[in-house]
Amino acid sequence: MTAEPHTAVPPVPDERTVLDTVTGMLHEVLGEYGLDDAEITMSTRFHDDLELESIDLVTLSAALRDHYGDTVNFAAFIADRGLEEIISLTVGDLVSHVLAAFSTAPATEAV
Amino acid sequence: MPKIRVGELDVHVQRMPAAGPPVDGPRPLVVLVHGMLIDSLASYYFSLGPVFAERGMDVLMYDLRGHGRTTRPATGYRLEDFVTDLDGLLDALGEGRPAHVVGNSFGGAIAYGFAATRPDRVRSVMAIEAEPPVRSWAAKMAEGLTGEEGGLVVKEVRTWLLEDPERNARPFQLAGRILDATTLAEDIPRSRVLDDGLAAIRCPVFALYGADSELSGQADHVAATLACCRTAVLPDQGHSVLVERPKETADLLLGWLEDDIHTPLEAG
Numbered sequence: 001m002t003a004e005p006h007t008a009v010p011p012v013p014d015e016r017t018v019l020d021t022v023t024g025m026l027h028e029v030l031g032e033y034g035l036d037d038a039e040i041t042m043s044t045r046f047h048d049d050l051e052l053e054s055i056d057l058v059t060l061s062a063a064l065r066d067h068y069g070d071t072v073n074f075a076a077f078i079a080d081r082g083l084e085e086i087i088s089l090t091v092g093d094l095v096s097h098v099l100a101a102f103s104t105a106p107a108t109e110a111v
Numbered sequence: 112m113p114k115i116r117v118g119e120l121d122v123h124v125q126r127m128p129a130a131g132p133p134v135d136g137p138r139p140l141v142v143l144v145h146g147m148l149i150d151s152l153a154s155y156y157f158s159l160g161p162v163f164a165e166r167g168m169d170v171l172m173y174d175l176r177g178h179g180r181t182t183r184p185a186t187g188y189r190l191e192d193f194v195t196d197l198d199g200l201l202d203a204l205g206e207g208r209p210a211h212v213v214g215n216s217f218g219g220a221i222a223y224g225f226a227a228t229r230p231d232r233v234r235s236v237m238a239i240e241a242e243p244p245v246r247s248w249a250a251k252m253a254e255g256l257t258g259e260e261g262g263l264v265v266k267e268v269r270t271w272l273l274e275d276p277e278r279n280a281r282p283f284q285l286a287g288r289i290l291d292a293t294t295l296a297e298d299i300p301r302s303r304v305l306d307d308g309l310a311a312i313r314c315p316v317f318a319l320y321g322a323d324s325e326l327s328g329q330a331d332h333v334a335a336t337l338a339c340c341r342t343a344v345l346p347d348q349g350h351s352v353l354v355e356r357p358k359e360t361a362d363l364l365l366g367w368l369e370d371d372i373h374t375p376l377e378a379g
Contacts, residue, residue, distance in 0.1 A: 053285075054153030055179050058125060059112055061156070075127070076161040082357060086157070 012102045018095045025063045026091070029056045042092035057086060064098070072101045112180055115173075117199040123180035124200070125152055125172045127164035131377040134167070139234075139374050140208040141168045144175070144197070146216035147299075148286040151179030154215065158357035159364070166365055167377035168211070173200060175218075177289050188295040190244050190302035194224045201232060209234040211368065215353045217299075220244045227311040235372055236316045237364050240326055240352050243333065245306045253300035309336055316340040317367045319360065321348030341371060 214222030219241020
């Protein structure tokens with residue numbers, strides 16, 4: 001994916017950078033449960049693998065907004081799919097959502 | 112994580128500002144109050160919150176005392192404590208606008224209590240599967256939270272934990288921890304009730320029920336008792352209206368706000 005920034009900031013992130021950022025945020029959230037060394041990959045599932053509950057996803061969502069600004073609206077992303085669907089979401093789904101939010105093409109989330 | 116000091120508590124708050132171009136005058140404010148034990152502001156953050164913000168309302172969500180990421184004091188869990196917290200939170204935020212207050216389940220009892228205590232601060236109440244905090248409510252809470260083996264609610268939490276190992280157990284473990292670490296179960300049934308104070312609720316009320324929930328039987332009585340109340344009942348739906356029917360809930364609440372009480376909203 002070639003970055004074509006229309007404005008100076010923020011730079012369009014690549015998959016590796018987004019995964020690293022999200023991993024850092026997840027380790028912070030999991031730290032509350034003493035699980036801050038959990039292995040996190042693109043296929044890690046929020047529910048089945050990390051046992052995150054919804055309030056943890058609020059923390060994650062707020063951290064994403066702090067980091068990326070209003071471009072990344074994870075709350076609306078989940079609201080569109082329904083709370084129940086959180087169960088099947090993977091870290092990769094979130095990374096795709098972040099990348100899609102920064103791409104110029106509308107509505108290209110790879111989910 | 113945003114925390115606001117309210118009395119002895121650090122209250123976890125999440126806000127979603129209204130979308131849309133600037134408008135003349137203030138945006139409508141909606142405060143979303145979650146339910147008891149297994150609940151937190153997350154129930155709204157991923158359902159009604161973004162939808163209300165999208166439609167031009169400033170959205171305020173918070174974790175109740177003892178719940179989510181808000182401080183968990185050992186004592187002080189009567190309904191009036193939760194009402195005082197909400198009042199104090201709006202003070203701490205310097206919020207002058209009367210709020211539309213949405214309450215889910217126990218959060219609805221708080222919304223009703225707040226509307227009776229601070230009518231100047233409440234523009235409307237939207238109660239989802241909730242009942243006003245009257246004597247019969249307190250009796251039901253006593254049955255649910257206390258008594259042999261800790262009452263029905265406690266039993267339900269424990270059963271949930273045991274019956275399905277696939278289920279995400281953490282929220283229920285947290286609920287068990289609130290019950291173990293606080294006087295919530297004893298305090299709630301001892302709350303000050305509103306039987307003589309329901310007339311103090313003058314604001315418009317929208318009460319939404321699931322048809323299969325036992326609460327739906329109260330719809331007519333609630334409508335008749337309150338000064339200005341409209342009710343709606345979702346067919347084929349139990350108590351978990353907000354979790355299981357979030358889109359219909361949002362449509363019904365926003366439709367009522369716009370059509371019945373003429374709240375200026377962004378186009379949907």
